[in-house]
Amino acid sequence: MTWRWTVISKDHMINDEIRAKEVRLVGAEGEQIGITPIREALQMAIDLNLDLVNVAPQAKPPVCRIMDYGKFRYEQQKKEKEARKNQKIVDIKEVWFRSNIEEHDYQTKLRNVVKFLKEGDKVKCSVRYRGREIAHASIGQRILERVKVEVAELCTVERQPKLEGRSMIMILAPKA
Numbered sequence: 748m749t750w751r752w753t754v755i756s757k758d759h760m761i762n763d764e765i766r767a768k769e770v771r772l773v774g775a776e777g778e779q780i781g782i783t784p785i786r787e788a789l790q791m792a793i794d795l796n797l798d799l800v801n802v803a804p805q806a807k808p809p810v811c812r813i814m815d816y817g818k819f820r821y822e823q824q825k826k827e828k829e830a831r832k833n834q835k836i837v838d839i840k841e842v843w844f845r846s847n848i849e850e851h852d853y854q855t856k857l858r859n860v861v862k863f864l865k866e867g868d869k870v871k872c873s874v875r876y877r878g879r880e881i882a883h884a885s886i887g888q889r890i891l892e893r894v895k896v897e898v899a900e901l902c903t904v905e906r907q908p909k910l911e912g913r914s915m916i917m918i919l920a921p922k923a
Contacts, residue, residue, distance in 0.1 A: 759801055761800050770783065772813070840869070
């Protein structure tokens with residue numbers, strides 16, 4: 748008796764690894780065969796040159812299916828790869844402002860904020876205070892409020908401007 752799969756599978760029990768006395772058997776085409784002894788199910792799989800795969804081990808009796816296990820694993824891996832490919836990883840990009848920023852510098856940084864939001868990334872806008880600038884935190888608050896108003900149609904404010912240590916932080920998330 749030669750089996751095509753001698754490597755132990757981590758996901759499913761196959762062929763001789765199945766230890767139940769009887770199993771609920773599903774045929775190669777998906778048809779219900781019924782409850783059969785394990786030896787008879789294994790023999791049916793051998794006759795069709797396919798594998799007996801335990802697809803629901805916790806059921807009473809366990810559900811086994813006659814299938815080409817190699818093809819099944821290949822299709823599962825393809826589905827997993829496709830799912831990973833379609834995932835969007837959201838990064839948090841940070842843009843630093845200063846409390847005494849000039850207009851041209853502000854416009855350049857605002858352009859970057861818009862670009863990041865259009866790419867689907869979150870943006871962390873920060874105003875860094877140095878020395879005695881912290882006494883005029885309201886200036887930084889006005890800068891972040893201005894950013895919020897100018898990009899309002901592109902994003903939602905995930906976190907309102909808030910002073911943390913020596914910097915004021917606001918987080919913007921792109922609209923879905």
